[in-house]
Amino acid sequence: MFKLNALVSIALLGLGTAARAEDGYDLWMRYRPLASPARAVAADHATAIVAPGISPTILAAVAELQRGFAGMAGETPPRARLPSAGAILIATAQQAPALGLGQPDLADLGGEGFWLHATHVHGKPVTAILARADIGLLYGVFRLLELQEQGVPLDGIDLRSAPKLQLRVLDHWDNLDRTVERGYAGQSIWDWWTLPDWKAPRYTDYARANASIGINGAVLNNVNAGPESLTAPYIAKAAALADVFRPYGIKVYLSARFSAPIELGGLKTADPLDPAVKAWWATKADEIYRAIPDFGGFLVKANSEGQPGPQDYHRTHADGANVLADAVGRHGGVVIYRAFVYSETNAEDRAKQAYADFKPLDGKFADNVIVQVKNGAIDFQPREPFHPLFGAMPKTPLMMEFQITKEYLGQATHLAYLGPLFAETLDSDTFAHGKGSTVARVLEGKVDPYRLTGMTGVANIGVDRDWTGSPFNQANWYAFGRFAWDPEGSARQYAEEWARMTFTPDPRFVTPAVDVMMGSREAVVDYMTPLGLAHQMATGSHYGPGPWVSDLARPEWNPVYYARADANGIGFDRTATGSDAIAQYAPELARRLADPATTPERELLWFHHVSWDRPMASGRPLWDELVAHYDHGVAAVAGMRRSWAALAPYVDAERFEKTSTYLAIQQREAQWWRDASIAWFQSLSHRPLPAGSPAPAHALGWYRALDFPYAPGH
Amino acid sequence: MFKLNALVSIALLGLGTAARAEDGYDLWMRYRPLASPARAVAADHATAIVAPGISPTILAAVAELQRGFAGMAGETPPRARLPSAGAILIATAQQAPALGLGQPDLADLGGEGFWLHATHVHGKPVTAILARADIGLLYGVFRLLELQEQGVPLDGIDLRSAPKLQLRVLDHWDNLDRTVERGYAGQSIWDWWTLPDWKAPRYTDYARANASIGINGAVLNNVNAGPESLTAPYIAKAAALADVFRPYGIKVYLSARFSAPIELGGLKTADPLDPAVKAWWATKADEIYRAIPDFGGFLVKANSEGQPGPQDYHRTHADGANVLADAVGRHGGVVIYRAFVYSETNAEDRAKQAYADFKPLDGKFADNVIVQVKNGAIDFQPREPFHPLFGAMPKTPLMMEFQITKEYLGQATHLAYLGPLFAETLDSDTFAHGKGSTVARVLEGKVDPYRLTGMTGVANIGVDRDWTGSPFNQANWYAFGRFAWDPEGSARQYAEEWARMTFTPDPRFVTPAVDVMMGSREAVVDYMTPLGLAHQMATGSHYGPGPWVSDLARPEWNPVYYARADANGIGFDRTATGSDAIAQYAPELARRLADPATTPERELLWFHHVSWDRPMASGRPLWDELVAHYDHGVAAVAGMRRSWAALAPYVDAERFEKTSTYLAIQQREAQWWRDASIAWFQSLSHRPLPAGSPAPAHALGWYRALDFPYAPGH
Secondary structure, X not given: OHHHHHHHHHHHHHHHHHHOOOOOOOOOOOOOOOOOOHHHHHHHOOOEEEOOOOOHHHHHHHHHHHHHHHHHHOOOXXXXXXXXXXXXXXXXXXXXXXXXXXXXXXXXXXXXXEEEEEEEEOOEEEEEEEEOOHHHHHHXXXXXXXXXXXXXXXXXXXXXXXXXXXXXEEEOOEOXXXXXXXXXXXXXXXXXXXXXXXXXXXXXXXXXXXXXXXXXXXXOOOOOOOHHHHOHHHHHHHHHHHHHHHHXXXXXXXXXXXXXXXXXXXXXXXXXXXXXXXXXXXXXXXXHHHHOOOOOEEEEOOOOOOOOOHHHHOOOHHHHHHHHHHHHHOOOOEEEEEOOOOOOOOOOOHHHHHHHHHHHHOOOOOOOEEEEEEOOOXXXXXXXXXXXXXXXXXXXXXXXXEEOOOOOOOOOOOOOOOHHHHHHHHOOEOOEOEOOOEHHHHHOOOOOOOOOOEXXXXXXXXXXXXXXXXXXXXXXHHHHXXXXXXXXXXXXXXXXXXXXXXXXXXXXXXXXXXXXXXHHHHHHHHHHOHHHOOOOEOOOOOOOEOOOOOOOOOHHHOHHHHHOOOOOEEOOOOOOOOOOHHHHOOHHHHHHHOOHHHOOHHHHHHHOOEEOOOEOXXXXXXXXXXXXXXXXXXXXXXXXXXXXXXXXHHOOHHHHHHHHHHHHHHHHHHHHHHHHHHHHHHHHHOOOOOOOOOOOOOOHHHHHHOOOOOOOOO | OHHHHHHHHHHHHHHHHHHOOOOOOXXXXXXXXXXXXXXXXXXXXXXXXXXXXXXXXHHHHHHHHHHHHHHHHOOOOOEEOOOOOOEEEEEEOOOOHHHOOOOOOOHHHOOOOEEEEEEEEOOEEEEEEEEOOHHHHHHHHHHHHHHHHOOOOOOOOEEEEOOOOOEEEEEXXXXXXXXXXXXXXXXXXXOOOOOOOOOOHHHHHHHHHHHXXXXXXXXXXXXXXXXHHHOHHHHHHHHHHHHHHHHHOOEEEEEOOOOHHHHOOOOOOOOOOOHHHHHHHHXXXXXXXXXXXXXXXXXXXXXXXXXXXXXXXOOOHHHHHHHHHHHHHOOOOEEEEEOOOOOOOOOXXXXXXXXXXXXXXXXXXXXXXXXXXXXXXXXXXXXXXXXXXXXXXXXXXXXXXXXXXXOOOOOOOOOOOOHHHHHHHHOOEOOEOEOOOEHHHHHOOOOOOOOOOEEEEEOOOOOOOOOOOOOOHHHHHXXXXXXXXXXXXXXHHHHHHHHHHHXXXXXXXXXXXXXXXXXXXXXXXXXXXHHHOOOOEOOOOOOOEOOOOOOOOXXXXXXXXXXXXXXXXXXXXXXXXXXXXXXHOOHHHHHHHOOHHHOOHHHHHHHOOEEOOOEOOOOOEXXXXXXXXXXXXXXXXXHHHHHHHOOHHHOOHHHHHHHHHHHHHHHHHHHHHHHHHHHHHHHHHOOOOOOOOOOOOOOHHHHHHOOOOOOOOO
8 A cells, every 4th residue: 555655646746746837826725745754754644634523614624634635745634533643633622522632721712723732642643733613723724734834843743823813804905897906916806797606616715725824804895895795686796705715714794885875775865873874784784694694794995085985974984984883783793994094175194184083083983893094104105104093092993904915016026025014014113002012912902902803904816827916926915814813923934934835845945035025025115115205106007106296186196295305305294394293103202203313214204304415324315325225126126036046946937937027027117116216306306326326227208208008906 | 667657547547637626727638648448559659759840839749749648648758769669750741751751742731731640660650740831740739639639549540631711810809908808708818917028828828729729810909909009018018929829820910900000100190092101001010020020910990880990081991901911911911801890870781781891892902901701790699691791702802700709699608609600601602603602612712712711710718717718618719710720610520529628538428518519509599589680689798688778879789770579570671672681692592581481480580570470380470489489598508407417427526517507597597588588579569478488587677677787798
């Protein structure tokens, strides 16, 4: 038997893997054959699976284990009733004693945590996966498989893990015509047209991937929502997806259009305090819960960028949120209410408006409302200081909104690992209750006690075969899931895990690849928006540089609004002499930010308007420093290309070539960004380029004339 | 060695195939392991590959053979210098003697034909693939692999084949934003945004699939063309695709917007007789040929459905075609000029307008122009009589335009095999030069001598993993390629070939599956547009029934224009008492069509307006016969479902489930079509339904109120 299996393994290693292209579909769950001797060791640790449970979640967990070990160890572990040597035991606290595992103490694990634990049963070595509920067991199975894929030995394993946030949600900006707003990976994965009839296998793989990193919610449709998502046919379609996702612990949410009572209900108003409006939402929620008993709830974008909302009726956002919260609350649902608001009639600094709107409402939201706040006060820039609402809403649960799709960081083709961006925000200290009041701890409810906690990522997923448009974009999905599980985690660690599983655990690959990843976001900052600049992207598509744009209807849509460059200097004065946005931060932090000298240089131009000649830490004047950052960004991408080129021996042809090609595009576009930005700012600063820094390849007019009508995602 | 290979084969058959989902990506080129003993026989016929050529086309041919036999026989045949027993020899006429194959007579094969031939070299049995040019060898390789996949023994093979048409072209209605007009299989496969940098492996697989069925051209962009496709960046993108396609014998064509000299060239006119316009096109063609030396040429849709054209300048279509023909002709290119024209200012029967415009131009086109005529005079209906231009243009080459994407035949989800539709048109007798002047022979230049011949299919290809949106839609791509190679071929044979390769050669599968396919198009005709009805589809999307629509701006866009139903009867009088469209056919045919009694019932209402009470061949009055056809259509789909359900043992889970699900959708929609159509026509005929025919499920108003704003492809 062993001999035959060995031959089978050889065959799979040879023809089998050759025939199976690495097109990225399998994400970090590739389960490719392990190298010897790890393969035999893995097989010895998965001789059988003992799982007393029979729920769809347990069946999914067992199937995943079988799939994983069939791939990695070459043998499919059979399901068994009783523990044997080398078995994997999957048991809740209630089931554990009957398997000889005693009565484990799992009190610290919550409803979703797990304990991976090498132990002995009747003298036989086993690997126990224990949890208080089936979903924890599934999470434990995925973590065990991930460790195996990373080459971590299971001998002596003892790992307890529980999520620090309750709602770990992907937000899909997907429209019903299958376009995706700011989507750079093809059409929506939801084929609304053939739902609810055809449940594509991909929906299951989507659920597997999310469960593998602990994501437990999906908002199916765009925050810029039409009313149709709330009609019966589309509720049925959402219900079909919910049925697929349910075993994997993923709840479905819908973006709700605030004016749906008018558009669908035929009412004259959507005033949240109107009894007919309240009744309409309650009836609609009842209808949804009949189809989707575990429906997660509504996501709402209201009174923002043209969307209807409670302010249309002179009501507050709390009034708006609470009527929806009443409707879903009776069924256990929540309302995720976005704080991303700014008004075309408000001349105030855009960065201040969300705080101004929401801070006075602290404590006025219903218990099942959570307010979703973008990481920064503008809009998913390559770098933003953390949003001043974090730490400022002690009586209102806040949920982080990150953007995984890279609207402002090179979109599909640039390699930009967002782990450092996530970590930078999460590790930021709000000083809300003194030092150590980090954004991560605010989210966890450790700074102020929150009854709801959560993190949302705007998904970068589409129907592209590799899901996210490029191999390295997958890392941002992965890292988001990990940070949602543990906001205090390490961007480098998540990158390492991902790289080991997605490519190979070989350190000759992992170390340089992770170095490329870890430096990549700073490279983007440098070639797009160094030193605290923001929103310098071209209009609409946000593709490429447009720092000169000044003719848009709303002032805060213009890049010149943000850079405020002139002959004397550059930057947005947000101190008391300017918009005083810094006053929205805790006093200890606000004091530091009031002075350019105590403001981190990387955020200097976000908070201060300073002279081109201002001396920087390097000793260079600001103008020279700015140019040096642009140059560094371009050089960094060149370095990334060199590093990647050396990794060819460790990567399959398709993913190697695609990454190489995209890095070449990135280098070309980094140069474009650098040249166009310098051409523009030099036309204002009238200063010479520092020695060694070449002039832009073209005159400013050439860059201004570029036009890309078919840029994706817009 | 044998023993090891046998075990390897077992492994591949077991774990290997289980791990490799049948998601349809491999089309009919699956190359799965053959059953024993065919596997061993196949291996014996591919012990080595001897191919003296070194062109990219020959390298592609060798790689394909290796891939095919590695999959089917379990062993990769090595490339060898000299023939050995069981070798496959790939040689042009010039190379044949040196391999011991003598001097084959290949005069009848043209530049693209091939001869597959079991023979002996120095007493050793070999399989020879012979051709006059490398592309013929590649076609021969694909045919040999296809025979092998179908389980046809290669012993004693002797097959000569050459295409009967020169231009065998797929026409992609793909826009630069990746939407596809009338596309039901996801976005455009051309990722214009990452071209020319990233040449996705899928482009090569597209070329392989096309070459495997002899397609040798691809029009990359929509006939409703913007000017951007002719700009330098998009020419570079097209050139990148041409580079991928070139080894596979596929030329790239572009749809040209007639007014491009104005939009891109800044000219005041696009008058084809204006010297500046001529010069602009010549310069543009030179630019394209510098990037794509074997550029196929331009496809033009002019003065049709709002597109600009020569009539804007009071010039003829010949004037318009010839200026473009001059531009590309110097480089060996052609102009494919569409005859699909009808005017909003022409009150004449739409079915007559193309003939009226083009017939007077016969003989006035340049030598490198071919006029592309849709199969029928309206627009790709489930059934149309052949277009009267066929046989009527003795001095102008005509090219057939079929639509592979099923705009009017149930779009993505209905199973409708188009082979019988293609064959019905191709086998139609034009009587142009007496009996036997079939459309197929017109196209081949055998009725009138044509210097150019060809067939176009409007592609049904998108980025969906299975290319065409459903497994059975792939058959229409396949059959189109086969009919383009041999317009006198058999729809059933092509279905059988496809079914054997795409699923299994097992006759327990093939016979019933092909029966389903062969009856499927007639089922669609019956439940949508029986007895010669046409264009009863809903407005815009063409999804679902809309026979009542009468309020569109142009009369010929309204379904009521085509059915002309009233209290007395139904049908479009195209005899001398009506539009006299029949006068556009040859006299012998026109005489038959002048009388309802000698008109085929299946085309009755296309040519005649007749009483609801007219007795039909069945003895039933027309009204009852019409209802019987609708009922038959619904019943036929129910039968297709039953047949398919019984085929579960022979089909992998994913493709079986998807087909089952789509057949369930089709049955529901067939019922909808039947009910809505009967509800509408009964409101006019005021006649009772025949006994046994149930009333529609809803009142007419219910059907009229349905709305599908997100129907795909529009």
